[in-house]
Amino acid sequence: MKRLIFPLLLLGCCFASSQVDAQRPESSRTWKDISGKFTIQATYLSASDGNVVLLRADKEQTTIPLERLSLADQEYVRNPAVPNNLKCVDLSDMKGDLPLEAMGTTQILRRSEPWEYSTWTVEARKDDTVGYPSVVRNDRGKNADGKYYLYFAHHDPTSGIGCAIGDKIEGPYQKLKQMDPGREHSMVLVNPHAPGKKGDPSHYSSPSVVWNEEEKLWFMYFHYYNHFHSAWEKHPDFPGGGNQMTALATSPDLSSHEWTIAKDKTIGQVSVHDILPVMPTTREEWMYGTSSYHSIQRLPSGKWLAFMRGTDNVGLCSVGFALSNDGRKWDFFPRNPRIRPKTGVDAALGIYRPGFIGYLGLDSAGKHRYLVVWAESRKGADVPRVRYGYTNDFITITPDPRGFAKWSGGDGLISPWREGDKLYLFAAKKLHVLKIPGGFR
Numbered sequence: 317m318k319r320l321i322f323p324l325l326l327l328g329c330c331f332a333s334s335q336v337d338a339q340r341p342e343s344s345r346t347w348k349d350i351s352g353k354f355t356i357q358a359t360y361l362s363a364s365d366g367n368v369v370l371l372r373a374d375k376e377q378t379t380i381p382l383e384r385l386s387l388a389d390q391e392y393v394r395n396p397a398v399p400n401n402l403k404c405v406d407l408s409d410m411k412g413d414l415p416l417e418a419m420g421t422t423q424i425l426r427r428s429e430p431w432e433y434s435t436w437t438v439e440a441r442k443d444d445t446v447g448y449p450s451v452v453r454n455d456r457g458k459n460a461d462g463k464y465y466l467y468f469a470h471h472d473p474t475s476g477i478g479c480a481i482g483d484k485i486e487g488p489y490q491k492l493k494q495m496d497p498g499r500e501h502s503m504v505l506v507n508p509h510a511p512g513k514k515g516d517p518s519h520y521s522s523p524s525v526v527w528n529e530e531e532k533l534w535f536m537y538f539h540y541y542n543h544f545h546s547a548w549e550k551h552p553d554f555p556g557g558g559n560q561m562t563a564l565a566t567s568p569d570l571s572s573h574e575w576t577i578a579k580d581k582t583i584g585q586v587s588v589h590d591i592l593p594v595m596p597t598t599r600e601e602w603m604y605g606t607s608s609y610h611s612i613q614r615l616p617s618g619k620w621l622a623f624m625r626g627t628d629n630v631g632l633c634s635v636g637f638a639l640s641n642d643g644r645k646w647d648f649f650p651r652n653p654r655i656r657p658k659t660g661v662d663a664a665l666g667i668y669r670p671g672f673i674g675y676l677g678l679d680s681a682g683k684h685r686y687l688v689v690w691a692e693s694r695k696g697a698d699v700p701r702v703r704y705g706y707t708n709d710f711i712t713i714t715p716d717p718r719g720f721a722k723w724s725g726g727d728g729l730i731s732p733w734r735e736g737d738k739l740y741l742f743a744a745k746k747l748h749v750l751k752i753p754g755g756f757r
Contacts, residue, residue: 408677411754434472474512556597
């Protein structure tokens with residue numbers, strides 16, 4: 317079979333000069349024993365033969381049996397290259413290719429609350445579009461409880477960002493209102509226009525949640541509809557059409573269910589509710605219309621990578637990348653690369669969506685290698701099909717010659733989580749479980 321290669325445009329020196337390191341940057345953190353009664357502030361050094369070596373604040377080393385650590389700390393140790401909460405899933409011990417078929421698939425999200433129904437039109441209320449999941453484990457920050465937090469939304473007015481919690485990665489997940497009937501709803505970010513009205517396009521959607529170790533904060537990226545997009549587009553200081561753009565909310569404590577959206581009152585005339593877009597639209601055609609549905613992760617080097625979806629003025633979606641040192645200020649790749657052919661039917665009708673990134677370790681040439689997963693469909697027949705690809709630099713991506721995966725994607729990102737030899741992939745309303753060949757962590 318002839319190998320296909322998408323020729324992605326060259327990346328500027330800001331990334332080419334910064335090789336991805338195989339080891340994660342370590343910093344001091346709080347470690348707990350299995351009972352939760354005893355803690356130690358220390359930096360992870362190594363693990364072998366069932367023991368973990370930590371460096372205490374007084375620069376003395378201490379050795380602790382792995383089984384005596386909390387389950388969250390055991391998970392941290394077993395994923396030495398990229399912790400799950402950094403979202404670039406570690407597959408560096410995988411032997412062979414990631415399977416195209418899932419071991420099993422279950423539905424984990426269902427519409428059950430009034431805010432999950434569209435307020436756009438009466439007809440739109442018939443469609444259950446709840447999904448767009450992003451999953452993290454609350455083992456960082458304040459009041460870490462070790463539980464799994466699934467953030468979700470829908471893409472109709474007047475969606476906000478909801479939350480459901482599970483004791484195990486495979487669920488079941490309970491929405492916040494199920495856990496506390498006294499709550500009005502399960503949203504942790506409520507759109508100011510809620511409960512909405514017919515014809516109002518307001519919404520928050522497509523959450524992507526990542527831990528920021530340096531700031532000791534959870535970062536939630538999400539996109540919002542900008543009612544002031546006409547003013548944005550006309551203003552010479554702001555790029556693109558400004559219709560839907562990606563914002564940032566932060567929280568030091570997941571269990572509080574309180575998030576603070578980054579805002580800037582000086583742009584209130586061009587961005588609704590003073591929201592500061594951290595990834596705005598661009599003057600380039602591919603992301604002129606909207607900047608949304610991005611998948612955010614941190615690479616083993618500590619660099620932040622945005623796996624982005626841009627939409628042009630006619631509704632065609634392409635995929636590109638951006639880098640950041642802090643997760644707040646982003647450098648879009650020059651002449652941004654796109655996963656889409658330049659000729660043929662799909663050049664005119666293709667819809668391409670970011671999924672997730674996996675770290676594959678070093679290749680035979682000693683270069684860091686990554687798995688890139690995205691979804692493809694065609695305008696007018698919008699059934700996303702998942703495709704794998706491989707890259708060393710996020711410049712050239714080589715599609716997997718085996719073709720499309722047998723498990724289904726969705727409209728938003730794919731949220732990965734690894735435990736042992738199983739890869740859990742949250743996409744739309746479903747959870748797909750894949751067996752990692754040779755995986756032992």
